[in-house]
Amino acid sequence: MVALSFLLRSCTAHSAALQCHAQSFIQGLLPNSIIQTDLLLLYSKLGLLHEARKVFDKMLDRKNMYSWNVMIASYAQNCMYADALVVFREFKFCGLRPDHYTLPPLFKASVGVDDSSIGSTCHGLVIRLGYEGYVVVANSVLEFYVKYGAVSQACCVFSNMLCTDSVTWNLMILGFGRAGLCSNAMHCFREMLSLGGMRVDFMTLPSVLNACGKEGDLLKVREVHGHVVRSFGFDVDAAIGNALIDVYGKCGCLKDSEKVFRTMHFLNLVTWTTMISCYGAHGKGEESLLLFKKMVDEGFRPNPVTLTAILTSCSRSGLIDQGKQIFSSICSDYGFEPTVEHYACMVDLLSRRGYLFEALELLQSVKSSETGSMWGALLAGCVMHKNVEVGEIAAHRLFQLEPNNASNYIALSAGSILLEESTFDQADLSHPLAQMICKILII
């Protein structure tokens, strides 16, 4: 049995796992909690969650903390968050108490199923059970607040932490950056550098760069880039390279983006997508299209984000026919249905160039999945081309869909001034937001 247990722990392939599983059975070793735990771990590592679950269920009352923790963590790791939470519910039903291995995946699951109440409850558990001092647990609490955009809560957790590591600091940088508190993010980065014994690792840099990009501060970008080169050389990790391409683009240095792109050795789909959208943002639609073609030629399969990037590029450069052609071949060429974002891009593409009726037609064809951004794009086009007829339809529908979106009211009031027409009267003036806008306009 010891030999088999050893074998199970060293398996790396599905077929080997199956053989070991069969052997365990033949030799009459099953059911046995050691072998079953090894099998559970093995199937989990191979990503065979269905098999893992079968082993887990057969363990009946032989389940221990180890096996519960493996099952919950495996579901969370494989993005099966709801399953992780169901297993945790069973776990609690058995009268068991979570430990410092059980808790971190639960925070991940809370974010995964987009239910912050679970994370809050788990935070309470962490405090009550006294796991705040475990850095991995504390970091997972921190991650939960960061991913939910609750920076002040994150700061609170951070300031109470007795022990921090690079993950802690990386999460704070990420949190500040996402909240738009870019100087705080940079401050964290510099403090991290000055802290003896704290290593700035490769996971830190994309978040720092992202924060710099939001600020648009080229000097800071160059400072961080210098750090990248000193620590990792020019042949950087894909995520760092991608962040550099993006951030130079956002700072207006397209040449630097291209330079990073050319010198990268580990390109992934994000790399191509980022470069395409940089060209798009700089109004270089032709370059975007060329790169898109090259990407496909090199065997990369565009995902929905890539297509949004290329359609946006076409829209900004007025490449109507090319955009239409790509849009219509999404399903046949890339194997997925166009998303609402893609429809919004197309409405934008058509509206910008004054094809307002065509845009309206497209919108009416997706009636069930129409979004505010689609009508917003159409409205913007109507304002641009001074078309009251379609503009009124767009404004009316936009207010039905998003009565609480203040920016729509602003757009409409600005549009009304440009149109010098009565579009504004079409809106629901009894709505509090509309009344607020009225007041502002009158003053």
Next chain:
DNA sequence: CTAGGGTTAG
């Protein structure tokens, strides 16, 4: 020998 972190659009 079971737990945690990064990059792309709008």
